Amino acid sequence: MADAGAKKSNPNTKSGGKKKEVKKETGLGLSKKKDENFGEWYSEVVVHSEMIEYYNISGCYILRPWTMSIWETMQAFFDAEIKRRKVKNTYFPLFVSPSVLEKEKDHIEGFAPEVAWVTKCGKSELEVPIAIRPTSETIMYPYFSKWIRGHRDLPLKLNQWCNVVRWEFSNPTPFIRSREFLWQEGHTAFATQSEADEEVLEILELYRRIYEEYLAIPVVKGKKSELEKFAGGLYTTSVEAFIPNTGRGVQGATSHCLGQNFAKMFGIEFENEKGGKAMVWQNSWAYSTRTIGVMVMVHGDDRGLVLPPKVAAIQVIVVPVPYKDTNTKEMFEACLTTVDTLTEAGFRVEADLRDNYGPGWKYSHWEMKGVPLRIEIGPRDLEKNQVRLVRRDNSDKVDIPVSNLVERVKDFLDRIQENLFDVAKQKRDASIRVAKTWDEFIEALNQKKMILAPWCDEMEVEEDVKKRTRGETGAAKSLCTPFEQPELPEGTLCFASGKAAKKWTYWGRSY
Numbered sequence: 001m002a003d004a005g006a007k008k009s010n011p012n013t014k015s016g017g018k019k020k021e022v023k024k025e026t027g028l029g030l031s032k033k034k035d036e037n038f039g040e041w042y043s044e045v046v047v048h049s050e051m052i053e054y055y056n057i058s059g060c061y062i063l064r065p066w067t068m069s070i071w072e073t074m075q076a077f078f079d080a081e082i083k084r085r086k087v088k089n090t091y092f093p094l095f096v097s098p099s100v101l102e103k104e105k106d107h108i109e110g111f112a113p114e115v116a117w118v119t120k121c122g123k124s125e126l127e128v129p130i131a132i133r134p135t136s137e138t139i140m141y142p143y144f145s146k147w148i149r150g151h152r153d154l155p156l157k158l159n160q161w162c163n164v165v166r167w168e169f170s171n172p173t174p175f176i177r178s179r180e181f182l183w184q185e186g187h188t189a190f191a192t193q194s195e196a197d198e199e200v201l202e203i204l205e206l207y208r209r210i211y212e213e214y215l216a217i218p219v220v221k222g223k224k225s226e227l228e229k230f231a232g233g234l235y236t237t238s239v240e241a242f243i244p245n246t247g248r249g250v251q252g253a254t255s256h257c258l259g260q261n262f263a264k265m266f267g268i269e270f271e272n273e274k275g276g277k278a279m280v281w282q283n284s285w286a287y288s289t290r291t292i293g294v295m296v297m298v299h300g301d302d303r304g305l306v307l308p309p310k311v312a313a314i315q316v317i318v319v320p321v322p323y324k325d326t327n328t329k330e331m332f333e334a335c336l337t338t339v340d341t342l343t344e345a346g347f348r349v350e351a352d353l354r355d356n357y358g359p360g361w362k363y364s365h366w367e368m369k370g371v372p373l374r375i376e377i378g379p380r381d382l383e384k385n386q387v388r389l390v391r392r393d394n395s396d397k398v399d400i401p402v403s404n405l406v407e408r409v410k411d412f413l414d415r416i417q418e419n420l421f422d423v424a425k426q427k428r429d430a431s432i433r434v435a436k437t438w439d440e441f442i443e444a445l446n447q448k449k450m451i452l453a454p455w456c457d458e459m460e461v462e463e464d465v466k467k468r469t470r471g472e473t474g475a476a477k478s479l480c481t482p483f484e485q486p487e488l489p490e491g492t493l494c495f496a497s498g499k500a501a502k503k504w505t506y507w508g509r510s511y
């Protein structure tokens with residue numbers, strides 16, 4: 001039983017096989033390496049870790065329990081935080097009638113090709129086709145205008161957890177670009193702009209915390225350019241992540257101030273204290289299952305997924321390591337006691353006591369699934385009243401006395417969470433280049449960097465940058481103007497136009 005994978009073939013390899021082969025193969029669960037073929041590596045990781053199953057409609061994916069538990073952890077955090085801010089959950093229908101969709105025509109225009117329509121019921125054509133929500137402004141706002149009458153009805157703060165459909169045509173990628181995805185969409189209305197402004201940043205801070213505290217991914221908070229903002233709104237803020245392997249930025253989540261644009265379109269007015277009519281100020285904000293794809297891309301390695309302890313469905317996996325004719329009963333009991341002790345202390349723990357797989361197979365399996373910490377219990381550990389801890393992130397091993405189990409496991413999980421963030425931040429920071437001229441910009445872009453450049457903040461100049469960098473891998477664009485601005489010495493010129501620079505802005509190719 002001690003030999004890895006003797007009874008069943010290794011799920012991480014095509015052929016499985018005997019002890020010798022398995023030894024060689026257990027590290028080869030993935031046929032592609034992250035640094036050599038990132039795209040295929042990613043597709044393999046999400047499937048082999050049992051997060052995703054491909055579906056027979058392009059761009060649609062099954063989110064398996066291993067994925068959903070991560071989503072639910074982030075959901076629990078965010079849902080509690082917005083409820084503390086008096087946001088109420090709601091649910092609006094999935095379908096949109098064409099007449100309201102038309103109302104938002106100007107802003108929908110660019111998005112129209114992605115809207116999916118139901119045109120038939122059974123064999124008969126619908127008299128009026130019905131759209132499937134790509135986002136819910138046009139579904140919700142007619143009711144905002146009905147429900148908001150006086151200043152006492154404000155603020156109105158609604159959120160919904162739902163799915164949306166955007167029929168994208170450019171290459172679908174699990175989590176990152178799928179035709180249906182899960183998100184939360186917050187829609188709020190206030191009497192004043194200052195209340196709206198304040199909320200935009202409060203929500204953005206929650207998004208930063210999801211990335212940095214839960215997913216251990218560093219992000220930049222900032223403002224979107226005029227070209228990249230949500231066209232229907234006043235201004236857009238975002239958290240931006242970066243994938244060093246591909247040299248692409250990822251918009252992690254957005255928090256928009258919509259101003260009074262939608263209030264005008266949908267007639268969302270209220271009577272103020274003085275008895276006069278006024279238009280509401282609105283915000284909308286969202287993050288989606290894309291967060292999970294960013295996590296896989298940033299932390300995964302050649303052995304599979306690497307999960308930050310805070311979001312892992314299983315934080316600790318306990319594996320018995322029987323040797324020849326050891327007393328497995330005693331060993332299994334030690335495993336179960338370990339699970340009980342740690343469960344009681346509040347950790348998410350399981351023991352893998354399956355007798356049709358050997359320890360080596362189990363190691364590879366749980367490494368592929370990214371479980372942060374493994375506990376091995378073998379005959380020597382039983383004798384010495386100890387267990388062995390093995391970290392997923394850096395393979396560090398240490399034997400600890402059973403009496404210190406809870407505190408050492410806590411310490412390890414904390415350190416793994418911290419280390420994942422630190423390593424990700426080091427790699428992200430090492431990918432940043434400052435470019436003051438066009439030549440420096442192009443050089444950094446070709447080296448797949450995230451570029452910080454002084455910019456004149458003119459829309460035509462960004463359009464020009466896009467045009468000049470158009471290529472197979474997509475054009476460069478602004479990612480955001482970070483709120484945290486390095487000093488901009490007077491007289492600094494825009495990298496692209498040579499005009500006076502107004503702000504430091506991040507640029508790059510992006511997802």
Ligand code: 87F
Pocket residue numbers: 108111112114115134135136137166185186230254256284285286
């Ligand atoms: C695709 C099809 C139709 C994005 C679309 O970011 C419409 C749209 O309006 C569309 N893709 N958008 C922008 C969404 C803006 C906004 N909605 C509420 C958010 C946060 C949540």
